Amino acid sequence: MTAALLEIEEATRRFGGLVAVNEVSTHVAEGELVGLIGPNGAGKTTLFNLISGFTPLTSGRVRYRGRDITGLKSHQIGRLGIARTFQNLRVFPNMSVFDNVSVGATGAVGLPFFRAVAGGRRRSDAISRRSLAALERVGLVAQADDLAANLAYGKRKYLEIARALAMHPDLLILDEPAAGLNESETAELAAFIRSLRDEGLTVMLVEHDMALVMSICERVVVLASGQKIADAPPDAVRRDPAVLEAYLGVDE
Amino acid sequence: MSETDTVTDRPASAPKARARARLLQGGILLLLFALLPAVLVWFDRGYFYQLAMLALIFVLLAGSLHLVTGVAGLLHLGHAAFYGVGAYIAGLLAADHGIGFTIGLPLAGLGAAAIAFLVALPTMRLVSIYFAVATLAIGQMLFLVMQNWVAVTKGPNGVILFGGIDLFGLEIGSRLGIYYVVAVVVAVSIWVIHRLTDSYYGNALRSLREDDQCAGAMGLDTVRLKMEAFTIASFFAGIAGALWAYTTGYISPVDFDFFESILILAMVVVGGLGSLPGAILGALLLILLPEVLRDVGDVRNMLVGLVMFLSILFLPKGLFGEVPALALMRRHFDAAWPGAGERRVGWRG
Structure with missing residues (x-):
């Protein structure tokens, strides 16, 4: 087995009496594409927030490259190489597409204010290159000067991913990237x-769209009511009785 | 034109664009250091000198508030108090200790920045309206200190300081000389603010305004960035205060009260939030308009209010909004965004 990039050990998060995530343990190996699914309210986004430092853990640990990152702030985790996107599209609306992406690059490269005053040419060059390359990667170069708010919904999704890519992450966490997209998109x-x-x-991606997860992920982690009920390749998950029950048991 | 040209052209790389940039930059310097002084000398009236310097001081105040409120998006209702701290540091050093401009000016900036840093420590975690109310309270506290700590500040009577400006022992007494000192200090300060706001550092500050939680996920230390913006802006407010003290020779607490903070805020908003040229235009408009309207008499302040009201109504993004301002900066002030020219690099390169 390849070395685990991310290890989650008995991660637990309580909100008052509610246990949103209950002793979930899993790992993500380097180069893996892991899906995280589960019915509404299963704790998927909460688990992502625990990994990215948005929500502190009630108990448990998160390790990244063997290093304990439990309790680190979100910007510290971002700088270590974990980038994320958000469920409800959070681009910076009043900034241009290029400037949006430059924020991700600036966070990763770092540009202290005194360097900005002095011109900061070397770092600014690196930020420019990264931003442009990330835009090229998602095919938004032609819209670079448009205001992010004026971008079509589907393109804003790619902008958010480009902004994360500009950080040159090693682990990309996507929170429901397909939400609101039609079938061909x-x-x-x-x-x-x-x-x-x-x-x-x-x-690592959280997704409601089962078909998407099953078609591209190598491994699927299934959460239900905050607990992990399956952690296996898509084919095995599809036949797992516990998973079937969790999904079919939900009235809809 | 291929579709990538829009981006590769970003910094003015073509010789033509560079020539235009020089023309514009040179034009501003010419206006500030040759044309305006020539006009002042021609008319030779103290009132015009005072007015020119007052306008420059408010350009710096609006420019510094632009950093906090326009760019970083923190509604700051106490900026004038830091302006006052700078004025009092410079004024009291000169009046009570005979310490002049050369040392007084930097100390005024640093003193205002130090106080800003201390009050910002607990404040920066507050958001939106809570932050605004906190800055309102900070402004009021500092104002009350100026007003009531009579033993040090001389209270409502204010401080009178004699003598013009000494520059490393060289006494500058002439009105023109003092104008030049103010113009140089303001120009350099605005240039620093330009580098801070029209750069990738400025983009990072803008992202705080847009969605600071999200900015955190990008690896930006949001609390630290807000602290920096607030402290640096207060430094320049302190510098502006020192200039005010040295040029008028008299300061009193009413110059730094809540209404002054609101006036500076109005300049930034009328000019265009997030736009440095907007803040400058807003300051010039709200300082010069009341003077131009002096002959109108009592309705003058109403007219100023009306202009503000109409400008917000019809130009909600400001006289010179953020989007055109940033486009202008990219085209003609390329230094802040160097070298986006290189392309074709693998995104993980």
Whole structure:
């Protein structure tokens, strides 16, 4: 087995009396494409927030490259190489597409204020290059000067991914990237995520769209009511009685 | 034109664009250091000198608030108090200790920055309206100190300081000389603010305004960035205060009260939030308009209010909004965004 990039050990998060995530343990190996699914309210996004430092853990540990990152702030985790996107599209609306992406690059490269005053040419060059390359990767170069708010919904999704890519992450966490996309857009996105994985990026995604997860992920982690009920390749998950029950048991 | 040209052209790389940039930059310097002084000398009236320097001081105040409120998106209702701290440091050093401009000016900036840093420590985690109310309280506290700590600040009577400006022992007494000192200090300060706001550092600050949680996930230390913006802006407010003290020779607490903070805020908003040229235009408009309207008499302040109201109504993004301002900066002030020219690099390169 390859070395685990990310290890989650008995991660637990309580909100008052509610246990949103209950002793979930799993890992993500380098270069893997892992899906995280589960019915509404299963704790998927909460688990992502625990990994990325948005929500502190009630108990348990998160390790990244063997290093304990439990309790680190989100910007510290971001700088270590974990980038994320958000469920409800959070681009910076009043900034241009290029400037949006430059924020990700700036966070990773770092540009202290005194360097900015002095011109900061070397770092600014690096930020420019990264931003442009990330835009090229997602095919948004032609829209670089548009305001992010004016971008079509589907393109804003790619902008958010480009902003994360500009950080040059080793682990990319995508929170429901296909939400709100139609079938052909979803297929396009699936191919895109696969291609990122093929370039060596480790990807973890939360998704409602079962078909998407089953078609591209190598391993699927299933959460239900905050607990992990399955952690296996898609084929095995599909036949898992516990998974079937969790999904079919939900009235709809 | 291929579709990538829009980006590769980003910094003015073509010789033509560079020539235009020089023309514009040179034009601003010419106006500030040759044309305006020539006009002042021609008319030779103290009132015009005072007005020119007042306008420059408020350009710096609006420019510094632009960093905090326009760019980083923190609604700051106490900026004038830090302006006052700078003025009092410079004024009291000169009046009570005979310490002049050369040492007083930097100390005024650093003093205002130090106080800003201390009050910002607990404040920066507050968001939106809570932050605004906290800055309101900070401004009021500092104002009350100026007003009531009579033993040190001389209270409502204010501080009178004599003598013009000494520059490393060289006494500058002439009105023109003092104008030049103010113009140089303001120009250099605005240039620093330009580098801070029209750069990738500025983009990082803008992302705080847009969604600071999300900015955190990008690896930006949001609390630290806000602290920096607030402290640096207060430094320049302190510098502006020192210039005010040295040029008028008299300071009193009412110059630094809540209404002054609101006036500076209005300049930034009327000019265009997030836009440095906007803040400058806003400052010039709200300082010069009341003077131009002096002959109108009592309705003058109402007219100023009306202009503000109409400008917000019809130009909600400001006289010179952020989007055109950033486009202008990229085209003509390329230094802040160097070298986006290189392309064709693998995204993981």
